Each structure stands twice: as structure tokens, then as C-alpha cells.
Amino acid sequence: MAKVSPRTLSGFMELSPRDQMKMERMMQVLRESYSLYGFTPLDTPIIESSEVLLAKGGGDTEKQIYRFLKGDSDLALRFDLTVPLAKYVAAHYGELSFPFRRYQIGKVYRGERAQRGRFREFYQADIDVIGDGKLDIMNEAEIPSIIYSVFTKLGLKKFKIKVNNRKILNGFYAMNGMSEKAGEIMRTVDKLDKIGPEKVKQLLIDEVKMLPVKSENVLDFMAIQGDNAYVLSRLEQYRGMDATFDAGLDELIAVTKYLRDFGVPEENFAVDLTIARGLDYYTGTVYETEMTEHPEIGSVCSGGRYDNLAEYYTDKQLPGVGISIGLTRLFYVLNEQGLLSDEIITAPCDALVLPMTGEMGPAVAAATALRRAGVRTQLYGEQKKFKAKMNYADRIGVPYVVLLGEDEIAAGVVSVKDMASGEQQKLSPAEAAAFIRAAVEKRSAGAVIKE
Amino acid sequence: MAKVSPRTLSGFMELSPRDQMKMERMMQVLRESYSLYGFTPLDTPIIESSEVLLAKGGGDTEKQIYRFLKGDSDLALRFDLTVPLAKYVAAHYGELSFPFRRYQIGKVYRGERAQRGRFREFYQADIDVIGDGKLDIMNEAEIPSIIYSVFTKLGLKKFKIKVNNRKILNGFYAMNGMSEKAGEIMRTVDKLDKIGPEKVKQLLIDEVKMLPVKSENVLDFMAIQGDNAYVLSRLEQYRGMDATFDAGLDELIAVTKYLRDFGVPEENFAVDLTIARGLDYYTGTVYETEMTEHPEIGSVCSGGRYDNLAEYYTDKQLPGVGISIGLTRLFYVLNEQGLLSDEIITAPCDALVLPMTGEMGPAVAAATALRRAGVRTQLYGEQKKFKAKMNYADRIGVPYVVLLGEDEIAAGVVSVKDMASGEQQKLSPAEAAAFIRAAVEKRSAGAVIKE
Numbered sequence: 001m002a003k004v005s006p007r008t009l010s011g012f013m014e015l016s017p018r019d020q021m022k023m024e025r026m027m028q029v030l031r032e033s034y035s036l037y038g039f040t041p042l043d044t045p046i047i048e049s050s051e052v053l054l055a056k057g058g059g060d061t062e063k064q065i066y067r068f069l070k071g072d073s074d075l076a077l078r079f080d081l082t083v084p085l086a087k088y089v090a091a092h093y094g095e096l097s098f099p100f101r102r103y104q105i106g107k108v109y110r111g112e113r114a115q116r117g118r119f120r121e122f123y124q125a126d127i128d129v130i131g132d133g134k135l136d137i138m139n140e141a142e143i144p145s146i147i148y149s150v151f152t153k154l155g156l157k158k159f160k161i162k163v164n165n166r167k168i169l170n171g172f173y174a175m176n177g178m179s180e181k182a183g184e185i186m187r188t189v190d191k192l193d194k195i196g197p198e199k200v201k202q203l204l205i206d207e208v209k210m211l212p213v214k215s216e217n218v219l220d221f222m223a224i225q226g227d228n229a230y231v232l233s234r235l236e237q238y239r240g241m242d243a244t245f246d247a248g249l250d251e252l253i254a255v256t257k258y259l260r261d262f263g264v265p266e267e268n269f270a271v272d273l274t275i276a277r278g279l280d281y282y283t284g285t286v287y288e289t290e291m292t293e294h295p296e297i298g299s300v301c302s303g304g305r306y307d308n309l310a311e312y313y314t315d316k317q318l319p320g321v322g323i324s325i326g327l328t329r330l331f332y333v334l335n336e337q338g339l340l341s342d343e344i345i346t347a348p349c350d351a352l353v354l355p356m357t358g359e360m361g362p363a364v365a366a367a368t369a370l371r372r373a374g375v376r377t378q379l380y381g382e383q384k385k386f387k388a389k390m391n392y393a394d395r396i397g398v399p400y401v402v403l404l405g406e407d408e409i410a411a412g413v414v415s416v417k418d419m420a421s422g423e424q425q426k427l428s429p430a431e432a433a434a435f436i437r438a439a440v441e442k443r444s445a446g447a448v449i450k451e
Numbered sequence: 452m453a454k455v456s457p458r459t460l461s462g463f464m465e466l467s468p469r470d471q472m473k474m475e476r477m478m479q480v481l482r483e484s485y486s487l488y489g490f491t492p493l494d495t496p497i498i499e500s501s502e503v504l505l506a507k508g509g510g511d512t513e514k515q516i517y518r519f520l521k522g523d524s525d526l527a528l529r530f531d532l533t534v535p536l537a538k539y540v541a542a543h544y545g546e547l548s549f550p551f552r553r554y555q556i557g558k559v560y561r562g563e564r565a566q567r568g569r570f571r572e573f574y575q576a577d578i579d580v581i582g583d584g585k586l587d588i589m590n591e592a593e594i595p596s597i598i599y600s601v602f603t604k605l606g607l608k609k610f611k612i613k614v615n616n617r618k619i620l621n622g623f624y625a626m627n628g629m630s631e632k633a634g635e636i637m638r639t640v641d642k643l644d645k646i647g648p649e650k651v652k653q654l655l656i657d658e659v660k661m662l663p664v665k666s667e668n669v670l671d672f673m674a675i676q677g678d679n680a681y682v683l684s685r686l687e688q689y690r691g692m693d694a695t696f697d698a699g700l701d702e703l704i705a706v707t708k709y710l711r712d713f714g715v716p717e718e719n720f721a722v723d724l725t726i727a728r729g730l731d732y733y734t735g736t737v738y739e740t741e742m743t744e745h746p747e748i749g750s751v752c753s754g755g756r757y758d759n760l761a762e763y764y765t766d767k768q769l770p771g772v773g774i775s776i777g778l779t780r781l782f783y784v785l786n787e788q789g790l791l792s793d794e795i796i797t798a799p800c801d802a803l804v805l806p807m808t809g810e811m812g813p814a815v816a817a818a819t820a821l822r823r824a825g826v827r828t829q830l831y832g833e834q835k836k837f838k839a840k841m842n843y844a845d846r847i848g849v850p851y852v853v854l855l856g857e858d859e860i861a862a863g864v865v866s867v868k869d870m871a872s873g874e875q876q877k878l879s880p881a882e883a884a885a886f887i888r889a890a891v892e893k894r895s896a897g898a899v900i901k902e
Contacts, residue, residue, distance in 0.1 A: 041471055052457060071562070261811060
């Protein structure tokens with residue numbers, strides 16, 4: 001029979017069993033952390049009506065969207081988790097309680113040009129808090145504090161959550177008479193990291209058509225750097241010139257104060273005036289998160305405050321604040337950088353029960369005792385030679401093998417072999433279960449990311 | 452601005468927050484149970500190349516498939532998790548260790564005619580064990596024993612896993628000289644439940660063109676019912692007439708013996724000769740699972756043994772056995788039947804911390820203490836009147852409210868209010884955390900399904 005080549009599409013991540021275990025571990029940390037902060041899980045369809053999904057108009061994203069007809073229906077695959085959230089909240093407004101706090105971890109689709117490290121199907125892991133009409137500023141600090149908690153639990157240490165406020169930027173541009181060009185300026189300033197201040201200045205003059213003195217004002221402002229107290233004190237010098245700026249500064253001061261209240265160490269967050277976030281809908285606090293030793297990766301977690309989540313679906317004013325981890329890309333870069341731990345158990349099981357005789361009863365009993373104790377256990381049932389069985393144990397990387405030969409069966413015990421040390425001991429099934437459980441728990445306590 | 456109606460496509464499940472919590476609970480039980488038996492999680496793309504996905508030809512399924520072009524690529528959404536598994540195993544054969552045991556819980560897509568209780572996007576929760584060339588019969592008993600364990604943990608009691616063997620059916624038809632018509636006969640016999648033996652007999656005579664005496668043979672065979680020992684003893688009477696039949700009977704005897712070894716009670720499994728499973732690729736043991744008080748629902752979990760998982764992709768002989776829970780449909784029918792428990796906590800959090808003064812520090816400290824103890828905690832930060840805050844607590848259904856007024860802050864305590872009983876007590880933050888944690892754990896021990 002002619003065979004079809006069993007390939008996976010480029011731009012679609014499909015992991016080895018061991019890597020998948022690490023990914024699951026990350027997802028479990030995310031689910032638990034988001035739940036711990038009182039976010040409810042949401043699961044929306046991957047397919048939506050194109051009219052609903054593209055209500056806002058897609059902008060740059062639109063040509064990347066997977067859109068197709070099925071019968072008469074014009075359908076599209078979601079390209080983020082924010083539009084489905086807006087739809088959900090607008091559709092169920094009457095049944096929900098506000099502030100509505102939801103998390104969603106799900107796949108989204110963008111038909112980007114295929115290139116290494118870029119994905120067309122990827123997980124986003126989002127949290128958002130949506131208010132009804134109003135939403136307290138405290139939420140704008142709690143959101144990055146949750147991200148701090150998540151990254152810390154994942155084992156990441158060297159990261160910085162950069163915080164800014166769009167009102168400060170808009171106010172600054174207004175006080176300089178540059179409001180109309182604010183969008184263009186922000187896009188140009190965004191290149192600071194890549195091309196440096198001199199070239200940005202030249203672009204501001206040549207392409208944005210700014211006066212040299214004004215472009216210098218912009219660069220001076222963006223150059224304000226230092227610890228959070230220093231940056232805030234420098235910003236105070238602009239106070240009184242523009243109401244929007246002042247409001248933004250008050251918010252930024254409140255957010256930094258709350259971030260300390262929430263226990264986020266100073267080294268893990270920084271006021272950074274160069275952060276703007278391209279998307280139009282952010283109106284206040286904005287975030288990006290940098291792995292401090294890998295700035296080349298770009299932001300691994302971004303978001304901000306918006307005033308109107310669902311304006312394309314409802315007249316209700318629904319302000320919110322949210323943040324998104326690009327999980328597939330984060331996993332990819334951590335793996336590429338060798339930052340994923342090999343200490344955690346990535347075998348399909350913690351214990352492999354190997355019956356050495358034809359008698360299955362004692363092996364089944366041992367497996368049952370292990371599973372009752374919460375030990376992930378595989379019962380090996382194939383008729384193979386001892387060596388082949390041990391080779392299998394080696395290949396799957398199982399930490400413990402539980403042997404049941406004639407002697408063990410006669411004595412009512414099992415032999416537990418530690419595959420790392422080679423040590424072997426005879427224990428009752430209950431003792432074996434407790435022993436392996438404790439050893440496995442110890443290893444499971446380690447984080448998935450090492451740094 | 453003109454608004455777009457925020458609708459969800461028909462045939463796509465989108466749950467309320469409370470229902471979603473129950474669904475998550477079910478998924479967590481599945482993930483934990485499958486892991487406990489040593490299955491490794493797998494996550495394959497939802498989009499595949501149409502050539503790969505339809506290598507086998509789709510048959511009935513083909514016209515239901517979501518298939519579309521993106522640029523030059525002919526793409527399709529997966530319609531089950533078996534074809535992606537076949538592709539994965541064929542593509543990574545050299546890196547995998549066999550038996551390869553994987554679980555996958557994921558969405559699949561079939562553009563069925565929209566009707567109540569039918570879904571176009573639905574979760575399947577699959578386990579499969581794949582052998583390299585050979586696979587021991589023990590696996591064919593372990594798979595339904597895992598399903599027994601899963602359903603029991605979910606809280607389901609009144610269910611029966613029906614077991615049959617395709618070799619017994621094929622052997623029986625062979626010994627009656629009806630092999631060529633076996634497919635047609637099985638499809639007709641499949642209607643026994645719906646139209647009864649008399650009409651099935653008539654169809655066998657009129658449409659399958661069988662002699663009346665032969666159609667009676669078939670119906671007599673299918674009418675063999677009773678406890679497992681009795682059915683097996685009746686089957687023994689056919690032994691010696693057909694080698695395939697005899698092989699199937701040996702397998703069935705082995706499977707029922709192992710099922711007892713694995714601790715599956717007699718009332719939860721039954722040898723049932725009417726079970727055939729339509730799909731061509733099953734070659735041995737087949738399963739269906741019935742909710743005994745709701746036979747009208749049909750099988751909620753089906754599968755079986757196949758000889759060649761990936762023959763469209765590789766020459767390697769890859770026998771396997773697997774089973775699939777149609778999770779979305781199962782959730783739907785349990786919900787419709789009122790079988791989902793309202794005892795488990797479905798609020799987004801276990802504790803809602805309500806600051807009653809402008810001072811946030813103590814509230815943040817209390818929330819942090821609760822979270823450290825594993826209590827899912829929301830810190831309420833909105834500036835609202837007391838009554839509005841308590842209304843919110845009521846609406847989200849949170850079991851405990853933690854109040855921080857001036858008195859509490861001065862005394863270094865918190866007031867914990869049990870929202871069900873109305874009882875209120877003052878405790879230190881650490882005591883409050885331990886108290887709520889214990890109460891929540893007790894409630895969380897309950898199963899998601901009540902019967």
C-alpha cells in the first residue's frame with residue numbers, strides 16, 4: 001500500500017513525551033496559580049463566526065486569520081483569547097458578577113510566515129479582570145503580582161515586569177503639542193532597543209517630521225531610567241502641565257505602591273517609560289515582561305488596562321485589565337536556552353511493575369497498592385526477556401522498577417530498584433508504595449525552569 | 452456604533468462559569484487517573500494537512516470534516532484523536548518506547564447536522580496502548596479497568612462496561628458460512644435494541660437475503676444473555692468449529708479473568724455479544740459503556756483492540772487497544788439529567804477578602820496568608836458599600852468571606868463569615884487560613900457526579 005508521509009505542519013508545535021510532561025507541568029502551575037487568585041476557568045470555542053470574531057476589524061492580524069466557509073457559514077479560528085472574552089461577557093452580561101475574573105489557557109491561530117520559533121498554533125494563558133462601569137486601580141497592581149507569583153513558581157528568577165502608563169505617554173505628547181503624531185512617535189520610539197537613540201532621533205526628524213528640539217524632548221523623556229523611586233521623582237517634574245499626564249502619574253504611583261504591598265521585590269518590576277504596547281485599546285497601565293538575561297527574546301508576558309472590552313458587541317462600559325503569557329513561545333525559548341529542568345520526572349510513570357513469572361495476581365496487587373498511594377504506575381504485561389524489560393525501563397526513564405519474581409511472591413514482598421543508583425531493596429507492597437511516593441514527591445517539588 | 456450580536460455558533464459548547472468548574476473537575480479527574488496508570492500526555496495540533504488526516508479516506512466522517520485552504524495548503528481539523536496518534540507514532544517510531552501508552556484530552560471537530568445534544572466541537576478523552584509488533588492480552592483488560600476507576604472517581608455508580616470480541620463474531624459468521632455478509636449482518640443486528648428481534652429477523656431475510664433458519668441462528672446467538680460465567684459457558688458450546696472463534700473465546704475468557712484481577716466488580720462489566728462497534732479497524736476485544744439507568748443515551752465510552760494503528764503511514768505493524776470518552780456529550784447528558792453535584796464548590800474562589808477600610812495592607816496580608824495555605828482567594832478591591840460587597844459574595848457563591856474592619860485591623864485578626872450558616876468568628880489570619888482550608892478540602896472530597 002502506498003504510504004502517506006506522517007508529517008506535522010510547520011509552525012505547529014508537537015512535543016516529545018518528555019517535553020510534553022514539562023509543558024503539562026507549566027500548564028498545571030498556571031491553572032493552580034490563576035485559581036489561587038480567584039480566577040474562574042473559561043473555555044470558549046476555537047471556531048467563531050467571522051462576523052463576531054472580526055467585529056473590530058483585524059488590522060494587521062486580519063490577513064493572518066484562518067477563515068473559511070463551511071456550508072453557508074463564514075467561520076474563523078480565534079486569533080487571541082480577548083475577543084472571545086469580550087463576546088462571552090457581552091453575551092452573558094446579565095448572568096455574570098462583576099468584577100468578573102477569568103483565566104483561559106487555550107490555543108489560538110495566526111497564519112504567520114513560517115520561521116523558526118514562530119508558531120501558527122500556540123497557547124495563550126490569559127487572566128483578565130472586568131469591571132462593570134468602573135474598576136479599581138488595585139487590580140492593575142494585582143495582575144503583575146500574579147505574574148510574579150507564576151514565574152517564581154515556575155522557577156524563573158531573572159525577570160523584570162516593566163510597567164508604564166499610557167496616560168503618561170499621551171499626556172507627555174499633549175504637553176509637547178505632539179498628540180496627533182503620538183502613534184507614529186510611539187512606533188518609532190519602540191525601536192530604541194534595536195537601533196539606539198541617535199537613529200531614532202533621525203527617524204523622528206526625517207519620517208515623523210518633528211522639529212529637532214522636540215525629538216530631543218522625546219528622547220530625553222524616554223531616557224529617564226533608574227530605580228523606581230528615581231523615575232517617579234523625575235516624572236514629578238512634569239506634573240501640572242497636563243491633566244492626563246497627572247492622572248497617569250497618580251496611577252503609576254498607586255500601582256508601584258500596591259506592587260510592594262503585594263510583595264513583589266523591587267528587582268522584579270521597573271517603571272519603564274519606553275513600554276507602550278502597540279494595541280489601541282490599552283488606556284492606562286501597560287506591562288511587558290523581560291527575561292533579564294535574555295532581552296533578545298522580547299516580552300514573554302504583556303498586557304494592560306483597557307476602558308472598553310466589548311464595545312463592538314454592547315453599549316455597556318466594561319473596563320478591564322489583563323495580561324497574557326505566550327505559553328508556546330515561552331516554552332520554546334526556555335527549551336532552546338536549556339532552561340528547562342531535567343530534575344523533574346518526565347517518565348510516563350514513577351514506578352514500573354515488572355512481573356517475572358506467569359502469575360499476574362501479585363503484580364496487579366502491587367500496582368494497585370502503588371496507585372492507591374498516588375504513585376503513577378505502569379504494569380508491564382508483555383512477554384519479554386528480563387533484559388528487554390529492563391531496557392524498556394531504562395528507555396522510558398522511570399525512576400523505580402518494582403520486581404516480582406518467585407522469591408518475592410513467596411515472601412509476599414516486592415523488590416524496589418532505584419534506577420538512578422542501582423540500589424535494590426525488598427519491601428512489602430505498602431512500604432514500597434510509601435517509599436516511592438515520598439521519593440517522587442521530593443523530586444516533584446522542584447521547579448520546571450532552572451536558572 | 453452599530454453592534455455585532457455576540458453569539459456563539461450552534462453545536463459549540465460554551466459553559467457558564469459554574470458549569471465550567473464542574474467540567475474542569477471532570478478533566479482533572481481524567482488527567483490524574485490516566486497519569487496514575489502510566490499514560491503520558493500528548494498534545495497534537497488541531498489542524499493537520501488534509502492528505503495526512505484523510506489518508507485512510509473518511510468514509511461517513513469525510514463530509515463532516517472541516518476542510519479549507521490557507522494559501523496553497525489543503526488543511527483540515529482533526530475529527531478524532533486516533534488518526535493524529537497514528538501519525539505521531541509513525542513519525543516518531545524510532546524515538547518512542549513500546550508499549551507506548553498515551554492519553555490525550557482534546558477538542559475534535561465534526562460538522563454534523565445541528566441538533567440538541569449534538570456537538571460540532573467536542574472533547575474526546577482517549578487512552579491507547581500501542582505495541583511494536585505484539586501486544587499482550589492483559590492490556591485489553593487493563594483499559595476497561597481504568598475506565599471503571601475513572602467513572603468511579605467521577606462519582607458514577609450505575610454503569611456497565613460491555614465487552615465482546617470481534618473474533619467471536621467473525622468466527623461465528625464463518626462457521627455459519629456467512630462471512631461475506633458479516634458486515635451487513637452486524638449492522639442489522641445493531642438495531643436489536645431499537646426494533647426488537649422479530650423485525651431484525653425480517654430484515655435479515657428480506658434485505659440481507661439470509662435463509663430463515665440462518666437468521667434464527669444469528670438471533671439465537673445474539674440472545675445469549677446472563678451473568679458472565681453463563682455466557683462464557685454457552686459460548687464454549689461453539690468451540691472447535693472455527694479457529695477464529697476459538698481464539699476470540701480464549702481472549703474473552705482471559706479478559707474477563709483479568710478484569711476480576713484488576714478489581715472490577717461483576718456488576719460493572721458484562722460480556723455482551725451484541726456489541727460489535729462499526730469501525731473496520733477493531734479486530735479483537737471491543738467495548739461500550741452504558742449508564743444502566745439511562746440506556747437511551749447510548750455508549751458513553753467505547754473502544755477496542757486493533758491490529759494496525761498506522762498502516763496508512765508506515766509498514767511497521769503497530770497493534771493497540773484504546774478507548775475514548777466523549778467528554779462533551781457525557782457532560783451534556785449528566786447536566787441534562789441533573790446528575791452533576793451542586794455540593795462541590797463552583798465559585799471562582801473559596802474565600803473573598805473584603806477590606807472595610809481604606810487601608811489595604813492588612814487585607815493583602817490576609818489574602819497572602821490564605822493563598823499560602825492553598826485557599827483560592829479573591830481580594831475585593833472595589834470602592835462599594837458594604838451591602839454591594841456582600842451581594843457580590845452571594846452572587847459568586849463564595850463559601851467564606853473574610854472581613855477586615857477597623858476593629859479587626861486593630862486586633863490583628865480577621866472575621867470569617869460562613870456564607871451558608873451565617874456564622875461569623877474572629878481568627879488570626881493563620882487560623883483563618885487553616886480553618887477555611889480544612890472546610891474546603893472536606894467539600895472538595897465529594898465527587899462531581901451524584902447518582
